[in-house]
Amino acid sequence: MNQIWGSIEQYNTVVWHWPIAVYLFLAGLSAGAIISAIVIKWMKGNDVSPSDGIIKAGSILAPVTIGAGLLLLITDLTRPLHFWKLLIHYNFGSVMTLGVLALFAYFPVVILFFMGVFKKELFETGPLQFLAPLANLALAYAKLIESVTLILAVGVGAYTGFLLSAMNSYPLFNTPVLPALFLVSGVSAGISANLVVGLLFFKSSTKDGNVSYLHGLDVKVSFVELFFLFILFVGMFYQGGSAAHVAHAALSTGGLSTLLWLGVIGLGLVLPIGLNFALPHGVKHSHGFVIFNSLIVLIGVMSLRYYILYAGQVFVG
Amino acid sequence: MAKKYGMIHDNNLCIGCQACSIACRSENEIPESVYRLQVWVKEEEYPNGTIGYEYHRQSCVQCENTPCVGVCPTKASHITEEGIVLVDVDLCVGCLYCVAACPYQARYVHPVTKAPDKCTFCHDTRLARGEEPACVTVCPTDALIFGDLNDPKSKINQALSSRVTYREKEKLGTNPKMFIVPNHKGGINS
Ligand code: SF4
Ligand code: SF4
Ligand code: SF4
Numbered sequence: 001m002n003q004i005w006g007s008i009e010q011y012n013t014v015v016w017h018w019p020i021a022v023y024l025f026l027a028g029l030s031a032g033a034i035i036s037a038i039v040i041k042w043m044k045g046n047d048v049s050p051s052d053g054i055i056k057a058g059s060i061l062a063p064v065t066i067g068a069g070l071l072l073l074i075t076d077l078t079r080p081l082h083f084w085k086l087l088i089h090y091n092f093g094s095v096m097t098l099g100v101l102a103l104f105a106y107f108p109v110v111i112l113f114f115m116g117v118f119k120k121e122l123f124e125t126g127p128l129q130f131l132a133p134l135a136n137l138a139l140a141y142a143k144l145i146e147s148v149t150l151i152l153a154v155g156v157g158a159y160t161g162f163l164l165s166a167m168n169s170y171p172l173f174n175t176p177v178l179p180a181l182f183l184v185s186g187v188s189a190g191i192s193a194n195l196v197v198g199l200l201f202f203k204s205s206t207k208d209g210n211v212s213y214l215h216g217l218d219v220k221v222s223f224v225e226l227f228f229l230f231i232l233f234v235g236m237f238y239q240g241g242s243a244a245h246v247a248h249a250a251l252s253t254g255g256l257s258t259l260l261w262l263g264v265i266g267l268g269l270v271l272p273i274g275l276n277f278a279l280p281h282g283v284k285h286s287h288g289f290v291i292f293n294s295l296i297v298l299i300g301v302m303s304l305r306y307y308i309l310y311a312g313q314v315f316v317g
Numbered sequence: 318m319a320k321k322y323g324m325i326h327d328n329n330l331c332i333g334c335q336a337c338s339i340a341c342r343s344e345n346e347i348p349e350s351v352y353r354l355q356v357w358v359k360e361e362e363y364p365n366g367t368i369g370y371e372y373h374r375q376s377c378v379q380c381e382n383t384p385c386v387g388v389c390p391t392k393a394s395h396i397t398e399e400g401i402v403l404v405d406v407d408l409c410v411g412c413l414y415c416v417a418a419c420p421y422q423a424r425y426v427h428p429v430t431k432a433p434d435k436c437t438f439c440h441d442t443r444l445a446r447g448e449e450p451a452c453v454t455v456c457p458t459d460a461l462i463f464g465d466l467n468d469p470k471s472k473i474n475q476a477l478s479s480r481v482t483y484r485e486k487e488k489l490g491t492n493p494k495m496f497i498v499p500n501h502k503g504g505i506n507s
Contacts, residue, residue, distance in 0.1 A: 001359045001373055004335060004355075005335045005355070007352075009350065010422075010425035011422045015417040078411030078431040078432070079432060082411065085409075086390055086391060089390070089393075089408055090390070091391065091392045094388050096414055166388060167418045168489055169419060
């Protein structure tokens with residue numbers, strides 16, 4: 001089809017650009033960081049653990065990453081000064097409204113969680129002391145807050161996938177696996193980020209039980225992620241028609257397919273899984289390796305968000 | 318019963334002259350570089366071996382089942398009682414979810430308001446004055462027919478009962494109110 005007259009620039013199918021990919025990454029990471037921190041906290045028992053480096057890392061990462069992501073999202077709106085209208089006008093049929101509501105509840109609870117974890121360091125003395133009652137509240141109702149946070153975090157992690165899968169104009173988005181894939185890879189990113197921050201800033205040691213537990217969990221989660229990625233494409237091939245064409249193009253065309261094979265699958269999934277099988281125990285659990293492993297997983301998850309967002313919009317059949 | 322506006326684009330009558338597109342721009346004060354409507358051309362080889370041209374009207378098809386309205390978080394994108402899909406600029410935050418969700422690439426970002434804009438069936442301009450849309454009025458071959466789908470005697474319903482029509486991407490379930498009469502030059506007559 002050719003246009004006869006006029007510019008066709010507005011008919012570009014790429015509507016959402018890289019800030020959205022980064023937002024999707026940060027939202028997933030935030031949810032994953034708090035989920036894995038809470039899991040560790042529950043494993044170790046509520047009273048011992050607040051001093052644990054991994055839990056501290058998660059309690060900081062979750063609010064900071066979601067905050068940064070939302071800031072990015074707002075500045076990326078074409079009418080950023082109107083963003084507050086999102087907070088008072090709802091369409092319960094829209095995934096975006098459901099996401100806004102989930103984030104409404106999620107943001108305060110992750111902050112409460114953070115305040116509970118850092119009560120001793122930040123709120124017992126000093127300028128923030130006036131917040132001590134809130135931190136006490138967070139500790140008193142820790143279990144309840146953590147349960148609610150866990151549910152909301154799963155919601156936040158999955159909604160980013162629903163946001164894209166709700167659109168039938170893009171076959172690569174419009175699959176039911178996407179929310180699960182995003183949730184799982186978000187958990188993977190959260191675990192990795194917790195490990196990096198915990199090991200670098202909170203003197204966690206790879207000898208800690210929870211560090212090696214999380215590190216081991218990361219490998220298992222990567223398997224699940226690989227499997228979901230497999231289902232995504234096989235499902236599209238089974239659908240046939242334009243979905244199959246799109247899947248074929250997305251797997252084999254241009255820089256985006258290179259990003260998928262090298263960045264997402266090679267660097268982010270196969271390399272960490274392979275190294276964790278091949279390397280001897282001593283190396284695998286060394287400080288340096290765990291950090292290296294976490295960094296490549298993070299790069300892989302970011303690449304996945306970028307790949308899905310762009311490939312979904314570029315390959316439309 | 319409320320009115321339900323629809324439109325027909327007859328591919329046999331359309332000659333790709335772009336008069337509709339220009340009338341639309343003038344009537345609705347469309348800024349430079351964006352378009353509510355374009356007419357595209359595609360070369361077709363017919364079964365009898367002759368080459369012909371198909372014309373594609375590229376604009377909002379006024380879905381009844383509106384993906385763009387469904388995803389809008391603030392209800393800025395909405396559908397009127399008369400079945401016309403509009404954007405309330407005041408409510409729009411510019412998330413572009415609707416632009417992405419529209420399977421017909423009908424929406425663009427208005428360079429001044431920064432909110433999505435699209436064909437409105439001339440809702441605020443000619444329709445408000447009781448006239449037909451600009452593109453329909455100006456079409457030299459009467460390839461465009463506009464009217465109330467709920468009125469059995471309307472011009473559009475008479476045309477629909479006498480011409481074979483289809484709608485684009487029907488399998489998506491969007492139920493467009495834009496009907497297309499396929500080209501039957503060269504012997505296709507379905
Ligand atoms: S064509 Fe696009 S903009 Fe028009 S009603 Fe359908 S989905 Fe909405
Ligand atoms: S860009 Fe505006 S009209 Fe479109 S979905 Fe977002 S808020 Fe609604
Ligand atoms: S109905 Fe009006 S707004 Fe829509 S394309 Fe025709 S002239 Fe433009």
